[in-house]
Amino acid sequence: MSIELQLKVQDLNARYAQAIDDNKLEAWPDFFVEQGSYRVTTAENVERGLPLGMIYATSRAMLRDRVRSLRDANVYEAQRYRHLIGAPLIEPAGEGTVRAQTPFMIARIMHTGETVLFATGRYQDHIVFADGEARFAEKVVILDSRLIDTLLAIPL
């Protein structure tokens, strides 16, 4: 485990979370490579061998569409989110790439001020380093809860 690599992944995760939590959704697709994929699934599905259950996006363009829909629907503005992301567990995955598993908790803060623990789980990421930038080639969000309907709409 290289210390530099560890901190680069940690930094990527911190910037990713900050963009979402600061409601800078338009920056969200840029954390992925052009043909990057983003999926959301549940731990239960993964254990049953159904990891591909809920595909979300397989390119930056699809992520941009998704952000546009969120803005149009105006659903995102009524609440805030706060990610807290744990230390990543990293393993090399070929020249200039790593795989990382990282636990997270997300709180939702309603307009009324009420705060709830909204989602927990882990990221299973494939990260590419190119041109001095770290980006997700693949991000799988594995949620601990099976109740994920309301979670699917927003970036996690």
Place this chain on the structure above:
Amino acid sequence: MSIELQLKVQDLNARYAQAIDDNKLEAWPDFFVEQGSYRVTTAENVERGLPLGMIYATSRAMLRDRVRSLRDANVYEAQRYRHLIGAPLIEPAGEGTVRAQTPFMIARIMHTGETVLFATGRYQDHIVFADGEARFAEKVVILDSRLIDTLLAIPL
């Protein structure tokens, strides 16, 4: 981003949180420089350009007064707090200083044992390194929730 700097800020945050969570409030002012400032505000206020809304203290002496009030009022003893602090995003801010943005969650544990997610937000810090010590020249606590009345009394 220097690895050493990253870990120094992380260490400062960890010691800061531990002092508060261990009820060692008398140590709290020492995490600031003599003329250090401590403010609490909300994300909503920051977005509206009202970042200076709630000034709290502009010196270590004022922070000490604050701790004395808390001890006299005896309000602090009835519950515990637990901070969990994410990875800081750091940028240089002149010779021997950095700016750091850091997400946090705070749980409150009542005397009855009940535990709630009490506050979430991010720290916006100006940190000074001098004499081998890292201290806050400025700490702005930006809360995600707009309901912060009850939060203002205690160190966050």
Place this chain on the structure above:
Amino acid sequence: MSIELQLKVQDLNARYAQAIDDNKLEAWPDFFVEQGSYRVTTAENVERGLPLGMIYATSRAMLRDRVRSLRDANVYEAQRYRHLIGAPLIEPAGEGTVRAQTPFMIARIMHTGETVLFATGRYQDHIVFADGEARFAEKVVILDSRLIDTLLAIPL
């Protein structure tokens, strides 16, 4: 504070949490040395000078027994856990060992999908580095809440 040491402890904590959260309980005892001890207590007990109140296990073999009981009783399967572990505060403790204090939050996710903040506290660990592996010689789980009855059954 050595950067390498800091990251090794962080890595140990991350793997420890992942094993529990992935329901790989059989791997749990292997995070301890053969005569490693595991205790759970409350902050209140520690402050009253009763740190040894609730001894749990003083060897890997006892931890294995514990896991077997959990599997037999089948209690563990009905819910999931998610640890989020903060940055460790480390101090040297003799050749090849360190002491570390580390805050944590644990969420419990019920089979119904309901998620609650289940436990908070800090680990007080004695960690040994031998044969390229970091392991717990002693792990004391100090819970913030005094209501820990239901917490004692599962690995924390």
